[in-house]
Structures are given as C-alpha cells and as structure tokens.
Amino acid sequence: MDISPQSLELFLLVACAVAILSRRIGIPYTVGLLLGGFALSHLDLAPPGHLSHELIFSWLLPPLIFESALHLSWRELRPQLAVVSLLATVGVLAAALITMILLIWGASMPWQAALIIGVALSATDPVSVLALLKEAKLPARIHRLVESESLLNDGTSAALFSLAPLLVAGTTSIGSVVSLSALSIAGGLVCGAAVGGAALALAGRTTDHLVEVAVTILAAFGSFYLAESVHASGILSTLAAGMVLGSLRERGFITERGHESAEIFWEFAGFLANSAIFLFIGIDLDELKPVHHSFVIVATIAASLLSRAAVVYLGCLPFHRSRHHVPLRVQHLLFWGGLRGALALALILGLPPETPDLALIRSAVFYAVAFSIVIQGLTVGRLIRSLRDS
Numbered sequence: 001m002d003i004s005p006q007s008l009e010l011f012l013l014v015a016c017a018v019a020i021l022s023r024r025i026g027i028p029y030t031v032g033l034l035l036g037g038f039a040l041s042h043l044d045l046a047p048p049g050h051l052s053h054e055l056i057f058s059w060l061l062p063p064l065i066f067e068s069a070l071h072l073s074w075r076e077l078r079p080q081l082a083v084v085s086l087l088a089t090v091g092v093l094a095a096a097l098i099t100m101i102l103l104i105w106g107a108s109m110p111w112q113a114a115l116i117i118g119v120a121l122s123a124t125d126p127v128s129v130l131a132l133l134k135e136a137k138l139p140a141r142i143h144r145l146v147e148s149e150s151l152l153n154d155g156t157s158a159a160l161f162s163l164a165p166l167l168v169a170g171t172t173s174i175g176s177v178v179s180l181s182a183l184s185i186a187g188g189l190v191c192g193a194a195v196g197g198a199a200l201a202l203a204g205r206t207t208d209h210l211v212e213v214a215v216t217i218l219a220a221f222g223s224f225y226l227a228e229s230v231h232a233s234g235i236l237s238t239l240a241a242g243m244v245l246g247s248l249r250e251r252g253f254i255t256e257r258g259h260e261s262a263e264i265f266w267e268f269a270g271f272l273a274n275s276a277i278f279l280f281i282g283i284d285l286d287e288l289k290p291v292h293h294s295f296v297i298v299a300t301i302a303a304s305l306l307s308r309a310a311v312v313y314l315g316c317l318p319f320h321r322s323r324h325h326v327p328l329r330v331q332h333l334l335f336w337g338g339l340r341g342a343l344a345l346a347l348i349l350g351l352p353p354e355t356p357d358l359a360l361i362r363s364a365v366f367y368a369v370a371f372s373i374v375i376q377g378l379t380v381g382r383l384i385r386s387l388r389d390s
Contacts, residue, residue: 008047019271034282041282053350061127064127067242077148084152087316092160100115101114103296116355120365121307123343124308125340127273189240191226281366304372
C-alpha cells in the first residue's frame with residue numbers, strides 16, 4: 001500500500017483526535033476509529049489504500065499480539081489453562097460448526113459459504129478484545145482469562161481457515177483438517193519458543209538498550225514469518241515468542257533500560273497498528289453496502305452470537321464445581337465482550353477471487369465485525385463496570 005507523507009500525517013492526526021475525543025465522551029477508542037474512518041470515506045478525505053490480508057497479517061497483527069504476549073507470563077496463564085485450552089480448541093471448532101449449521105438452516109446459504117463464514121467468525125479477535133481491555137482496568141484474574149482466551153483461540157481459527165478450502169473442494173476429510181490444524185498449532189508454538197529463546201541469547205550479549213529493542217522486533221516478526229513459511233500458525237508463534245521474552249526478562253537477559261525501552265516502543269507500535277486496523281475497517285465499510293445481502297448479514301450476526309453463547313456457557317459448565325470455576329458474570333463478559341475484528345477480515349480478504357459467493361461472504365463478515373465492534377463495544381461497559389467494582 002503506497003501512502004504519501006501527507007496521507008500518513010492525516011492518518012496520525014485522525015488517530016490522535018479520535019483518541020482524545022473518545023476518552024472525553026466515554027466511548028471505546030476502537031468504536032471511535034471505525035466511525036472516524038467511515039466519516040472520512042464519506043467526506044473523500046480517506047488516505048489511499050484498503051485493508052488487505054497481507055497488510056493485516058504481515059504488518060499489523062504481529063506487533064499487536066507480541067505487545068500483549070510480553071505481559072502474559074506462563075505463571076499467570078497456568079491457572080487459566082484448563083478453561084482457556086477448551087474454549088480455544090474445541091470451542092472454536094464448535095463455534096464454526098454451529099454458525100455453519102445455523103446459516104444453512106436459517107438463511108438457506110450454500111454449505112461452502114456457510115463453512116467459510118463460520119470458521120472466520122469462530123474466534124474472538126485479539127486486536128478488538130485487547131483494545132477493549134486496555135481501557136477496562138479489570139481485576140487481574142479476569143483480565144488474564146479474557147486476554148489469553150482471545151490470544152489462543154485465533155490461532156486455532158486461522159489454522160482451520162487455511163484448511164477450509166481443501167474441505168470445500170472435497171480433497172480432505174474433517175478428521176484430516178483437525179489433525180493438520182493440531183500440527184499447525186503445535187508447530188507455531190515450537191517456532192515461537194525457538195525464536196524467543198534465540199532472541200534472549202542474542203540480547204544477553206549486549207547492554208545496548210537500542211540493540212535489545214531491535215532484537216524484540218526481530219523476534220516479533222521473525223517468529224511470525226518462520227512459522228508461516230512452514231505452514232504453522234504465525235499468530236501462535238508470535239504469541240509464544242513474546243511469552244518467552246516476557247517470562248524470562250526478569251532473569252537478567254535484558255537490561256532494565258532495555259526492558260523499559262521495549263515496553264514504550266511496543267505500546268506505541270500497538271497504538272499505531274490498532275489505529276490503522278479500525279480506521280481502515282470504517283473506510284472499507286462504505287464499499288460493502290449490503291444491498292442484496294441484508295437478510296444474510298442479520299442471520300450471520302445472529303448465528304455468530306448464538307454460537308459464541310453456546311461455546312462460552314457450555315464450555316465453562318464442566319468447571320462449575322472445580323477450582324477453575326468461571327463466575328457467571330465473567331461468562332457474560334466472555335460472551336458479549338468476545339468481539340470480532342481484524343483476524344476475521346484478514347482471513348476472508350485472503351480468499352482467492354474465484355471463491356464461490358465471495359461478495360456475499362465478504363459483506364456478511366464485514367458487517368458482523370462492524371456490529372461486534374460498535375454495538376457490543378458500546379454496550380459491554382456495564383458488564384465491565386460490574387466486574388471492576390465487585
């Protein structure tokens with residue numbers, strides 16, 4: 001995407017203005033960005049370019065995931081692992097199947113299109129959820145549960161989506177898709193752990209804080225590209241690399257100044273990536289007018305909500321009498337605060353042009369994402385306040 005210096009200045013100005021205005025009027029920053037992008041498009045002031053699979057996957061997702069992973073240590077994740085693992089694996093597969101069945105039954109959609117939409121919307125999006133959590137100030141345990149579930153389930157969703165075309169074409173079976181997805185997940189975690197370990201070893205050979213920050217950048221993007229090159233999950237690879245660096249930084253591999261500099265850098269990188277994603281979602285919505293797909297869009301939104309509700313409430317049920325019990329109010333937050341966003345868009349934007357019903361799929365997913373960000377993003381505050389004050 002070719003962006004002129006003037007367009008970049010406009011983009012930064014809009015991002016800063018929306019951040020200030022959103023805080024003053026009390027709406028989520030992501031909602032403000034989406035509405036701002038939509039307004040820019042209508043005023044013909046939008047910077048050139050559009051969201052694409054390459055832009056989201058290659059440039060915007062890695063820094064967002066890596067920034068959060070730096071603060072998610074294994075020690076903090078372990079108490080949540082039983083619930084998170086179930087929701088992020090079986091839960092994602094169940095959500096995809098439930099959404100597909102509801103769309104076939106309720107909207108008479110071809111099963112191929114219904115499957116693609118179901119998988120794309122099966123996971124909550126880490127970009128949207130993490131942006132929401134930054135402003136929420138929830139208790140630590142609840143914050144970690146919502147954050148880790150959103151970070152892990154999107155890796156499963158991306159792995160399933162990469163194999164969905166094979167299932168549609170009839171060249172593989174559901175069992176093969178599940179097993180290949182498991183290999184993709186495991187491969188991503190191994191790649192990320194290896195890159196994270198190598199980054200720590202390299203950072204330990206210098207006390208220059210600038211070199212240490214550069215090493216974290218190499219780890220964030222290198223882990224992603226390495227995993228993708230071997231057909232593993234780049235998202236989980238970056239997550240693993242960030243967790244390795246975050247968990248072991250206290251052992252002296254990175255200097256205190258290097259650690260502080262890295263945190264500042266990645267916080268700013270996350271701000272820029274978040275701003276770009278949600279601003280461009282708003283810009284691109286204007287080009288996806290649901291003239292002939294209105295009923296399908298409503299059906300898609302309803303199906304994605306029902307599938308998420310089933311996964312959360314039924315998925316938490318087995319832990320009701322255990323030490324991993326998830327309180328009902330937290331389950332409500334997992335359900336209604338489980339926003340969709342950039343990941344779903346990146347997946348459907350990567351579909352080949354010859355995909356059957358491509359326009360319908362893109363329109364349905366884009367507007368399901370917009371509903372999630374705007375409607376759920378604006379109304380989840382009451383749930384967050386009740387948990388924060390409890």
